[in-house]
Amino acid sequence: MIKNLAVIGAGQMGAGIALVCAVNGYEVTLNDIDQKFIDSGLERNKKWLDRQVSKERMTQQEADEIWNRMTGEVDLQKAVSEKDMVIEAIIENLDIKKDVWTKIGNYAPEHAIFGSNTSSLSITEMAVASGRPEKFLGTHFFNPPVIMKIIEFIKGYSTSQETLETAIEFGKSLGMKTVIAAEAPGFIVNRILIPMLNEAYFALQEGVATKEDIDLAVKMGLNHPMGPLTLSDFIGLDTILYIAEYLHKELGEDKYRPCPLLRKMVRAGKLGRKTGEGFYKYD
Numbered sequence: 001m002i003k004n005l006a007v008i009g010a011g012q013m014g015a016g017i018a019l020v021c022a023v024n025g026y027e028v029t030l031n032d033i034d035q036k037f038i039d040s041g042l043e044r045n046k047k048w049l050d051r052q053v054s055k056e057r058m059t060q061q062e063a064d065e066i067w068n069r070m071t072g073e074v075d076l077q078k079a080v081s082e083k084d085m086v087i088e089a090i091i092e093n094l095d096i097k098k099d100v101w102t103k104i105g106n107y108a109p110e111h112a113i114f115g116s117n118t119s120s121l122s123i124t125e126m127a128v129a130s131g132r133p134e135k136f137l138g139t140h141f142f143n144p145p146v147i148m149k150i151i152e153f154i155k156g157y158s159t160s161q162e163t164l165e166t167a168i169e170f171g172k173s174l175g176m177k178t179v180i181a182a183e184a185p186g187f188i189v190n191r192i193l194i195p196m197l198n199e200a201y202f203a204l205q206e207g208v209a210t211k212e213d214i215d216l217a218v219k220m221g222l223n224h225p226m227g228p229l230t231l232s233d234f235i236g237l238d239t240i241l242y243i244a245e246y247l248h249k250e251l252g253e254d255k256y257r258p259c260p261l262l263r264k265m266v267r268a269g270k271l272g273r274k275t276g277e278g279f280y281k282y283d
C-alpha cells in the first residue's frame with residue numbers, strides 16, 4: 001500500500017502529478033536538478049490551490065492541508081528515501097532517464113515501486129537500469145493531471161502482477177480511470193496522437209490553411225476540445241519532437257517522420273506555453 005511518494009522532475013507534469021497526489025491525501029516530495037525548478041513547480045501548485053479557494057471549490061483549511069503535504073528536496077537520495085513509490089517525470093530522453101533510474105534504484109527502499117511518466121520510451125530499458133524490473137511500470141498521466149482523470153499503465157517485460165495491481169489501486173485512489181498497455185512505442189494515446197499532430201504541422205508548413213483555421217477545423221469538425229496546434233503548445237514542442245523521433249526510430253516507417261517545421265521551432269526555442277511562444281504567443 002502506498003502512503004507517500006517522491007516525484008522526480010518538477011516541470012509541467014511532475015508538479016501536476018505531485019498536486020493530484022497531495023489533493024488525494026498523499027505526502028509527496030518533489031525533486032529536480034535545481035531548487036529553482038522545485039520552487040516554480042510548487043509555486044504553480046500554490047496558485048492553483050489559491051484559485052480553488054477564491055472560486056469556493058475548497059476551503060482555506062483544505063488548501064492549506066494539501067499544500068502542507070507537498071515538500072521539495074533537491075537531493076535525490078533524500079527525496080526517495082523511505083518512499084513507497086517513486087514517479088519520474090523528467091525530460092523525455094532515454095539516456096538521462098536511465099541514468100536517474102540507476103541512482104533511484106540505489107537509493108530507494110526495497111519495497112518501493114517505480115513508475116515512469118514517459119510518453120513513449122521503453123519501460124523495459126528503464127526498468128533494467130533501475131535494478132528492479134519487476135517493481136517497475138509506466139505510469140502515464142495526462143496534462144494537467146489534476147483535471148485529466150486517466151492513467152495509462154504500461155507493463156515492461158518483467159513488471160510483476162503485484163506491481164501492476166498496486167499501481168491500479170493507487171490510480172483509483174486518485175479518482176482516475178486506468179487502462180493497461182503492453183510496452184510499444186507511444187503506448188496507446190501517443191501512438192495515435194503524435195502522427196495526428198505531426199500531420200497538422202505538415203499541413204501548416206505546406207500552406208494548406210492558417211494555424212487558426214487548422215485548429216478551428218479540427219476542434220469543431222472532430223469535436224476535439226482544442227485544435228492540434230493549441231494542444232501542441234500545451235504539451236511542449238520539445239517533448240513532441242522527442243516522442244516523434246522515438247516513434248520514427250522504433251517503428252521505422254516514413255509516416256512517423258517528424259515534420260521539419262517542428263524541428264525548426266524546437267531549435268528556435270519556441271516550445272509552446274512553457275517558453276511563452278510556440279504556434280501562438282502567451283503572456
Ligand SMILES: NC(=O)c1ccc[n+]([C@@H]2O[C@H](COP(=O)([O-])OP(=O)(O)OC[C@H]3O[C@@H](n4cnc5c(N)ncnc54)[C@H](O)[C@@H]3O)[C@@H](O)[C@H]2O)c1
Pocket residue numbers: 008009010011012013014031032033034037089090091092093096100117118119120140141142143234235236239274
Ligand atoms: N507535457 C505533457 O503534456 C506530457 C504528458 C504526459 C507525459 N509527459 C512526459 O512527462 C515527462 C516530463 O514532461 P514535462 O512536460 O513535465 O517536461 P518539462 O520540461 O516541463 O519538465 C521536465 C523537468 O525535468 C527536470 N529534469 C531534467 N533532468 C532531470 C534530472 N536528471 N533529475 C531531476 N529533474 C530533471 C527539468 O529540470 C524540468 O523541470 C516527459 O517524459 C514527458 O514525455 C508529458
